[in-house]
Amino acid sequence: MNFKRIIQFVLDHKIVFIFLLAIAMLAGIGQTARHLRVDNSLSIWFLEDNSGYQEYLQFQKEQGSDEVVIVMIPVTEELSENHISKLKELHQKTDSLPYVKATFSLANAKYPIYSNKKIYYRNIYQAGRSIKSMEKLLSELPSISNQLVTEDRSYSFFYLQLVPANLLKHKRSQIIEELRIIMESTLQQSHISGAPVLGEAFNETIYNESNFFAVASVTIILVLLLFLLPHWHYVPIALLSIVLPISITFGLMTTMGYSLNLISMLIPTILMIYSVSDLIHITNIFHNYRKANPQMSRSVQIKNAFQESLRPCFYTTLTTIIGYLALVLSPLPAFKAMGLFTFVGLVMAFCLVYVIAAICFSYLSKTSLQSDVKKINISALTQKINHWTTHYKKPIIGLSLLVFVLGTICLFKIEVSTNSLDLLGPGKVKSDLELIEDKLGGSIRLQLNITSSNSEALFTKSNLKKLRKYQEKLDSNKLISHPVSIVDFQSLLERRMSSMSVFGKPNLEKIMRNSQKSENDFFSFYDDDFSFMAININIKELPTKELRPLLNTIKEDFKSVFSDESYELKIQGFSEIFAQLNTFILQTQFRSFGAAFLISFCILFYFIGQLKISTLALIPNLVPLFMAFIIMFFFDIHLEAANAMLAPIMLGVAMDDTIHLMNKFKLYRSANLSITESIDKAVSYTGGALFSTTISLVCGFLIVGLSDVSSVSTFGLLCAFTILMALVADIFFLPALIKLSDK
Secondary structure, three states, rough: OOHHHHHHHHHHHHHHHHHHHHHHHHHHHHHHHHHEEEEHHHHHOOOOOOOOHHHHHHHHHHOOOOOEEEEEEEEOOOOHHHHHHHHHHHHHHOOOOOOEEEEEEEOOOEEEEEOOOOOEEOOOOOOOOHHHHHHHHHHHHHHHHHEEEOOOOOOEEEEEEOOOOOHHHHHHHHHHHHHHHHHHHHHHOOEEEEEOOOOOOHHHHHHHHHHHHHHHHHHHHHHHHHHHHHOOHHHHHHHHHHHHHHHHHHHHHOOOOOOEOOOOHHHHHHHHHHHHHHHHHHHHHHHHHHOOOOOHHHHHHHHHHHHHHHHHHHHHHHHHHHHHHHHHHHHOOHHHHHHHHHHHHHHHHHHHHHHHHHHHHHOOOOOOOOOOOOOOOOOHHHHHHHHEEEEEEEHHHHHHHHHHHHHHHHHHOOOOOOHHHHHHOOOOOHHHHHHHHHHHHEEEEEEEEEOOOOOOOOOOOOHHHHHHHHHHHHHHOEEEEEEHHHHHHHHHHHHHOOOOOOHOOOOOOHHHHHHOOEEEEEEEEOOOOEEEEEEEEEEEEHHHHHHHHHHHHHHHHHHOOOOOOEEEEEHHHHHHHHOHHHHHHHHHHHHEEEHHHHHHHHHHHHHHHHHHHHHHHHHHHHHHHHHHHHHHOOOOOOOOOOOOOHHHHHHHHHHHHHHHHHHHHHHHHHHOOOHHHHHHHHHHHHHHHHHHHHHHHHHHHHHHHHOHHHHHHHHHHHHHHHHHHHHHHHHHHHHHHHHOOOO
């Protein structure tokens, strides 16, 4: 009765509700338009208190950012006056920009000279110097030279080191656009890549994908509604039920400072799908009730129909939101935000669909009783399903058990790996990256800092020998390109000074303190107090399954050279903490799925009231997940950032059909029907609703599967497949299991 009183209150004050909902929708749209930002930066993946993330930010602040933009320029003569003048023009235009920390190219590259017990730095390129002399200098600094010009001399490189990423904030798009304009106005042709460019490309891809999902979702859902709703008059109501919760949720999210990212861009599509699912149930029940009771007043029809739909819709919504709310337990901020705002949006959608439907149904024409859409008669299909689950229950259960076994085996064989390139859509940015990495050998910078734990001097003859040996090991690794350190300058000076090697002197550190510091700190070889010496290396964009072993190899090589425990290695750079994603993804799966599983069982037990039947009803909901694991293994789909939320979300979705089915089963059992009769009648009664909601959910996630971003597309296709398998499990495996238990 309380629920009916709420509906009556809405009907009595519907003008007020219409006004309030209109204000809320306009406010949500306005806030979204003003504050919506796209942010796929590092901060969405790591909590502020993560030690690795904090160390990375500190490294960027103190020792130079690894936010490096790489510009690759086609050349015919890399040391020609014309090309060097173009590079100098680029330096002039970019060196003074507030977000540029350092620039580097053939035009300002330096080499060391030793004089009067000091080290000085001079430009490699000098107008009066012969090309042969400059080429000789470059050949004596191969690790640096190979980063300035390709081996075949067909491309030259220009680097811009930006300020730390957290200082760029939301200015990245303007920065990259400004740099592109500078390059286009100065150079005839160029290829641009690097971490800042890729970050902005990720953001642009997300924005474009969100727009595509919005248009495609509305189009597909509109078509579905014309077939799944009993009359076209209900379609505008359904569209209104979609727009309101999405606009309010996004308005709330953007007002609180949250941005659109790889994960949260799925929220509108998800809210659309579930809003439509609830409305289909409510509308069909209301339409049938209206036809069966034409003599009743409209308000009574609405209240009675809504009361009948409330229990199954409430529990299906509850199990669904649990899957998303469980994501709040993830250690990844992107998943936490996704779980929180999807939860808020789904709760809002559930409440608003009743409010909107009640108001709109009250205005429907009295003549709109007959369905203008020819419905598919599925009674024959449900009768066959009941026949199969009665006569072939053991083979069905046996097949399901086989799925459990295979799924368990496949689960432990699925690789955990995120490939950042799979998060990037096709286009010039991706092709430029591939070309630059092919020519340069890597686009990601890492800095390997070596420190002494016992305060002993680092820059000794012995340690420099070890540093050289360690750098040679790194150089032999095919995944590492162009390692650079102070020993590159040491080699040059020793060749030019013969026996007067400054690096062999016991007072080397004193000489270095008195020496001229390089004007360009693009490479960081040591800090002001000589507390570390560093090697700068380049690596390609690698998936985490390759990145982590590479980092381990780097550490093992260090231990093999610096065997003394008094020396420590610290790998600095984005890749070091990006490799931690594997651990966080696993934590997300186990924590979120564990919480969703436990809470779902408690809800099911409370809903059914019998431990045995509740347990039997829960088991089939695991079948679609194990089927997904099998598909992931056989199609070599890795567990990654985009699909790490698959298990908890799909468990909640799978529970929806079970709740609808068990609701009717429980009613028939209370009428003293046998278990077999009860489950057969439940399948027959709910079959239409189960097929309708499954079709809408599958189509919704198939839209996500059309994404140009490989990771997002895979997630959408896996979700669509899992939802389809959830229906199969609920209409075949669940009835067969329950019938087998009937004594």
